[in-house]
Amino acid sequence: MTHLVSPSILSADFGNLQRDIEMLNASEADWIHVDIMDGVFVPNISFGFPVAEVAKKHATKPLDVHLMIVEPDRYIKRFADAGAYGLTVQLEACPNLHRTVQFIKEAGCRAGVAINPHSPVALLDDIIADLDLVLVMSVNPGFGGQHFIENTYKKVSETRDLVAKRNSKALIEVDGGVDKSNAGKLYTAGANVLVAGSSVFASGNPSAMISTLKHA
Numbered sequence: 001m002t003h004l005v006s007p008s009i010l011s012a013d014f015g016n017l018q019r020d021i022e023m024l025n026a027s028e029a030d031w032i033h034v035d036i037m038d039g040v041f042v043p044n045i046s047f048g049f050p051v052a053e054v055a056k057k058h059a060t061k062p063l064d065v066h067l068m069i070v071e072p073d074r075y076i077k078r079f080a081d082a083g084a085y086g087l088t089v090q091l092e093a094c095p096n097l098h099r100t101v102q103f104i105k106e107a108g109c110r111a112g113v114a115i116n117p118h119s120p121v122a123l124l125d126d127i128i129a130d131l132d133l134v135l136v137m138s139v140n141p142g143f144g145g146q147h148f149i150e151n152t153y154k155k156v157s158e159t160r161d162l163v164a165k166r167n168s169k170a171l172i173e174v175d176g177g178v179d180k181s182n183a184g185k186l187y188t189a190g191a192n193v194l195v196a197g198s199s200v201f202a203s204g205n206p207s208a209m210i211s212t213l214k215h216a
């Protein structure tokens with residue numbers, strides 16, 4: 001079973017971003033999670049291309065870019081050019097999701113789709129075979145440091161069942177409120193990739209916390 005950790009730089013120190021990314025390079029982190037928020041799809045604005053490019057410049061690990069933006073098709077090529085390894089769009093932001101997924105692949109990136117806490121896993125039924133990643137949101141997107149929603153475990157196991165049923169190769173990622181208290185249970189439910197922002201960067205020893213999450 002694949003167990004990866006993707007620390008979110010949303011919780012990094014932006015005054016010392018290079019230092020924090022070098023810490024991630026030296027840690028057991030597998031990917032680096034980059035949260036793009038537009039203030040329209042979500043009620044918060046995080047950062048855009050310049051910060052993603054700094055992440056790419058210093059990171060030795062793949063960038064796992066999570067687009068919490070409306071009309072993501074307009075920006076897929078630019079994030080691919082900025083060095084994204086994976087591009088994950090929100091299902092709720094994509095009226096033509098199949099086309100968006102093809103755009104991501106044509107841009108040379110792994111294609112991910114995120115579902116919000118209120119969106120049923122069944123909405124992925126006819127797209128999951130085309131995906132490299134499903135991101136099950138365990139908070140309402142827009143902010144770091146929120147409380148983990150318990151219904152996520154059920155959704156992760158439903159996603160695992162759908163991946164098997166549709167013979168999909170998609171990894172299952174969970175994002176929001178992930179910490180050492182829920183990481184092991186998420187892996188047991190079927191998660192492959194855990195995103196963690198505040199639990200990593202607010203801990204006294206981020207690198208050790210990444211290892212704790214990876215081996216939970």
Ligand SMILES: O=C(CO)[C@H](O)[C@H](O)COP(=O)(O)O
Nearest residue numbers: 141142144145176177197198
């Ligand atoms: O997509 C996100 C928020 O919308 C972030 O990736 C997520 O919240 C990570 O932060 P934390 O681990 O602190 O919850």
Ligand SMILES: [Fe+2]
Nearest residue numbers: 035066175195
């Ligand atoms: Fe995220």
